[in-house]
Amino acid sequence: IALTIVLAVLMAAAGGAKLAGVSTMCEEAAHLGIAWDRYRLIGVLELFAVVGLVAGFFCGWIGLAAGAGAALLMLGALAFHRHSHDKLGQSAAAIVLLGVSVAYVAVATANLINS
Numbered sequence: 001i002a003l004t005i006v007l008a009v010l011m012a013a014a015g016g017a018k019l020a021g022v023s024t025m026c027e028e029a030a031h032l033g034i035a036w037d038r039y040r041l042i043g044v045l046e047l048f049a050v051v052g053l054v055a056g057f058f059c060g061w062i063g064l065a066a067g068a069g070a071a072l073l074m075l076g077a078l079a080f081h082r083h084s085h086d087k088l089g090q091s092a093a094a095i096v097l098l099g100v101s102v103a104y105v106a107v108a109t110a111n112l113i114n115s
Contacts, residue, residue, distance in 0.1 A: 003107055004063065007100045008053045011046045011070055014097070018043025032080045045073060053104075060112045067104040074098035 029039035056063015
């Protein structure tokens with residue numbers, strides 16, 4: 001439960017900041033070479049992941065799919081950071097979210113197998 005809450009809060013913060021047009025998000029989109037409309041779409045996907053994670057409390061498969069989707073989003077983020085020649089610190093948020101997403105997927109998978 002704690003891992004779900006941590007991942008949901010982090011994804012909600014990231015997605016919400018993109019949808020709200022927080023200045024650092026606008027700068028990040030420009031730095032990564034992503035059009036603002038597409039960057040905001042990533043925020044929508046991050047918020048969909050939050051909905052799926054919460055739904056996972058009631059249907060484990062939905063949570064697992066949401067966690068896997070979050071991990072894929074973060075792999076994409078890391079690819080863009082690498083393409084932009086960012087240093088490790090500039091990729092830290094994506095790395096942390098990827099780690100939490102992978103941990104969530106592992107736990108959700110184990111829970112589904114054991115239930």
